[in-house]
Amino acid sequence: MQSPTISISEAKKLDLKDSLSSFRDKFIFPQHDGENALYFTGNSLGLQPKSALDAIRTELDDWRDLGVEGHFRARNPWMHYHELFSEHLAQIVGAKPSEVVAMNALTVNLHLLLISFYNPQGSRRKIICEAKAFPSDRYALLSQINFHGGNPDTDLIEISPREGEELIRLEDIISAINEVGEELATVMIGGVNYYTGQLHNIGEITKAAHKMGAMCGFDLAHAAGNIPLNLHDMEVDFACWCSYKYLNSGPGAVGGAFVHEKHHNSDLPRLEGWWGHDKETRFKMDPDYISMGTAESWQMSNAPVLNMAVHLASLEIFKEAGGVGELRERALRLTDYLEATVKKVAALTGTHLEIITPSNHEERGCQLSMVAHGRGRELFDHLSENGVIIDWRDPAVIRMAPVPLYNSFEDIARFGLILQDALN
Numbered sequence: 203m204q205s206p207t208i209s210i211s212e213a214k215k216l217d218l219k220d221s222l223s224s225f226r227d228k229f230i231f232p233q234h235d236g237e238n239a240l241y242f243t244g245n246s247l248g249l250q251p252k253s254a255l256d257a258i259r260t261e262l263d264d265w266r267d268l269g270v271e272g273h274f275r276a277r278n279p280w281m282h283y284h285e286l287f288s289e290h291l292a293q294i295v296g297a298k299p300s301e302v303v304a305m306n307a308l309t310v311n312l313h314l315l316l317i318s319f320y321n322p323q324g325s326r327r328k329i330i331c332e333a334k335a336f337p338s339d340r341y342a343l344l345s346q347i348n349f350h351g352g353n354p355d356t357d358l359i360e361i362s363p364r365e366g367e368e369l370i371r372l373e374d375i376i377s378a379i380n381e382v383g384e385e386l387a388t389v390m391i392g393g394v395n396y397y398t399g400q401l402h403n404i405g406e407i408t409k410a411a412h413k414m415g416a417m418c419g420f421d422l423a424h425a426a427g428n429i430p431l432n433l434h435d436m437e438v439d440f441a442c443w444c445s446y447k448y449l450n451s452g453p454g455a456v457g458g459a460f461v462h463e464k465h466h467n468s469d470l471p472r473l474e475g476w477w478g479h480d481k482e483t484r485f486k487m488d489p490d491y492i493s494m495g496t497a498e499s500w501q502m503s504n505a506p507v508l509n510m511a512v513h514l515a516s517l518e519i520f521k522e523a524g525g526v527g528e529l530r531e532r533a534l535r536l537t538d539y540l541e542a543t544v545k546k547v548a549a550l551t552g553t554h555l556e557i558i559t560p561s562n563h564e565e566r567g568c569q570l571s572m573v574a575h576g577r578g579r580e581l582f583d584h585l586s587e588n589g590v591i592i593d594w595r596d597p598a599v600i601r602m603a604p605v606p607l608y609n610s611f612e613d614i615a616r617f618g619l620i621l622q623d624a625l626n
């Protein structure tokens with residue numbers, strides 16, 4: 203039984219019981235008044251792994267000591283550096299190692315994948331996405347439509363929540379797909395919505411898109427490292443993500459891409475560069491492109507090693523923790539605890555705190571999005587002044603994500619007490 207008030211000692215007991223609690227020690231927390239801040243923005247920028255500095259230093263030292271020879275003789279030879287990510291990323295998104303590649307940044311990868319998977323022909327030119335998608339994704343989709351000479355007003359179909367609702371119903375996405383039917387070229391949805399925290403049903407959406415003969419892909423910025431994924435078995439055509447949110451790889455760190463193996467040797471259009479060329483003959487420097495025949499065929503340039511070193515260090519922590527599947531159990535417990543804490547505070551202070559994120563586990567990750575009716579910005583400012591790092595999104599949402607690798611039940615209880623204090 204949880205007590206009706208918020209208890210730090212009760213939270214500490216939960217931390218002691220949890221076998222993954224010690225992973226917190228692998229991360230560095232921003233400080234507030236000489237103590238760890240209460241950091242709940244791993245959905246925006248994950249914390250720095252303590253191993254990050256050594257990971258970068260290793261590459262700097264090898265560069266210093268070896269110069270160009272580091273391509274072959276570095277401890278992690280740069281020539282094959284990107285290959286070190288395949289097994290890790292395959293685990294993160296539920297793919298075969300040949301279906302994933304660490305490269306570029308998220309929006310760049312979205313464009314590169316749309317070049318292949320948004321290929322309007324005749325009357326099949328429409329894209330379905332969710333309303334209030336992350337702005338960068340919307341810009342990418344609209345500019346792709348323009349690039350192909352389409353009409354952005356009619357070719358982009360955005361699925362909204364129903365009147366008076368915050369979340370998008372699966373049935374509404376499916377019926378839109380069925381209605382657009384043969385005019386549908388591509389479905390591209392954010393796996394977890396950045397604003398509401400809603401997790402969409404990747405398998406069902408993909409099936410529906412395929413039934414209409416369309417391609418289906420997902421932006422997994424808020425899903426990668428947060429939710430166990432199964433892109434290969436669900437036959438998702440393409441996906442991309444960033445590594446600086448739940449994957450803790452540092453600001454602007456390298457992104458990732460997934461291309462289902464059924465497309466590796468197809469004749470989809472693609473933008474190409476030398477790092478997608480068959481590696482056996484890449485350095486013969488032949489004028490003609492021979493594809494790697496894997497997701498690496500979409501890779502253009504050699505790996506940005508200094509940037510990727512942190513990503514590798516971070517992925518090793520995921521592996522040590524047993525992968526996203528193990529972490530997910532803890533994430534659900536932490537997020538449920540946060541939800542219960544917010545509800546207690548609402549009851550104790552008589553405030554209307556509305557969590558718009560679905561309460562059902564199948565439809566959410568770590569993040570909770572909360573509307574504090576009538577108490578928006580000033581509440582947020584009070585929390586910030588008291589060492590709580592959360593984020594605010596206009597018009598009125600406070601987003602907070604307890605991350606299973608480094609947040610604790612105690613963090614949440616402390617947050618609850620500060621929230622209660624703020625509202626009293």
Ligand SMILES: *Cc1c(COP(=O)(O)O)cnc(C)c1O
Binds near residue numbers: 396
């Ligand atoms: C974070 C995020 C982005 C950011 O794009 P970058 O290209 O990495 O700057 C784009 N789309 C979504 C859905 C995001 O959550």
